Amino acid sequence: MTVVVLRAFAPAFDVKDFLKRFPRLDADTVWSAGEKALLRRTHKDSGFNLTLAEAETSALALVKARQRLESLSAELAEARRRSVTCVADFGMFIGGERQFTGAIEFAPEDLRWFAAQGIGIAVSAYPSFDDETES
Template sequence: MNLATLRVEGDDETLALLCDALGRNFDNTWKKGEPKRRGGTHTLSGFGLTLADSDNPGEMVASIRQFLAECKVLGLAFSGTNLSSELAIGVTVGDSVQFVAFVDLTVADLSLLCSLGINLSVAAYPTSDEANATGDKK
């Protein structure tokens, strides 16, 4: 698994403008004050968007770059007094398909993330061939 998601939170007016500009279907949306899945309530409204769910890290990075370039052309900003965002990158490691993985972000990629106001989070999740096997093995 090589997954990249964007999470954006802010006030309703700023989010509405951003959502209109992006013109995408979001994975999930929430409003300030709505209950969270794991208890508590959301302090801000927001949305989540999958940018990539790819077979390998290279494909995922290509999808991220395409999205960032699109945002630059649109002149979007994902941070400010009423907005915050995070690009979360997750990769699985430890099975025969992807024993190790790396995410190659260039200086240009990182500069673009900064100029758009997007924070970055990268995580690796352990897996194994056994964990990925289908069927019940007792």
């Protein structure tokens, strides 16, 4: 399975005001600079995470993520205007029988599209195990 999350953040980002102005951005997670983060760190920026797509294959997740980002073009343009960094993080769950290893391929036209939108790309791998292997 592949999950794609939009991460938007900046040091001087009024994230709560931004999300209030754009209610279609129903963020999964919101944080503010100075708040405690994981591992006893403190957030240096403010931002949010928004799930864009979930799919069984990375190819389908890529298509769904692009469609969702296209529908959010006004919101993304405003984020760029405010110097907010936007990253699409493609997360793969690997290690189980269904997907022991994983890969995501980005064609040159995909990379050009993300660059034109001002969106960076990250790829994350999360270990998962089938219930059968946990015994």
